[in-house]
Amino acid sequence: MSLPQPVPPSWKDLGKSSNDLLGRDYHFSGTSLEVKTGTPSNVSFKVDGNRDSKSSFVSGNLEGKYTDKVHGLTFTQAWSTANALRTQIELDNQIAKGLKLETTTILHPEKSAKSVVLGAAYKQPGLHSRAVLDVFKGPTFTADTVLGRDGFLIGAEASYNVSEGRVTKYSAAAGFSAPEYAVTFHGLSNLSxxxxxxxxxxxxxxEAGAKAVYDTKATSPGVALEVGTKAYVSLQGLFGLALDTQRLNDASPTGPAHKVGAQFVFEA
Structure with a gap:
């Protein structure tokens, strides 16, 4: 008799541990600050900012979130320094077990631009499937599914432009996940x-991680390689350095071929 299968990660979370370590947690693009706070009334706030090391441009975001765990409802309102207003409403495990519905709207008042995205996710042991409809862009319908059994994962994603009547994007992935390690292979951008x-x-x-990327359409041939490690201390302050393995002879480690940055996170 086989053991009960856990719910696999979603398509966007395949390889997430390595991507977070080398991207979000191990910050390369500059210096970032993130502050999180919470209240007893199920309201949380997050303020984050980033200063780009190349352009010196500073961007930030203020987010408030209310969670009603009894009714599976989450309401999020965010405002960015680009004057973008984002509203998200999520309803989880109310219509059917394992089904989550969400609506996300983004408004740019200065540009008179708006976005409405409708999404649904369905999770069961061994299955994680999602569907998203971008109302004003296309409309474009995107669906993905990940199947998992005994640690082995396989998934696929495809996008369909409703007005054009054609598939605009498809990707596939496979991997293996264990409590101490994970390996993931992706074929992205129409397997290019x-x-x-x-x-x-x-x-x-x-923690340690590595990532290798090969783009068949890149102007310069070769494999881009990133490696990184993270050690936990009482204050989470992270410093990142990414080296282009094809340009190791560049004189400056912060030159065009390389990246350096830092990140600080405070949570209360």
């Missing part, structure tokens, strides 16, 4: 870009 990522929790306080 291939990526392999690896994540390893060496100990409770140390």
């Amino acid at each position: 870009t291939f990526a392999a990522s690896y994540y390893h929790r060496v100990s409770p306080d140390v």
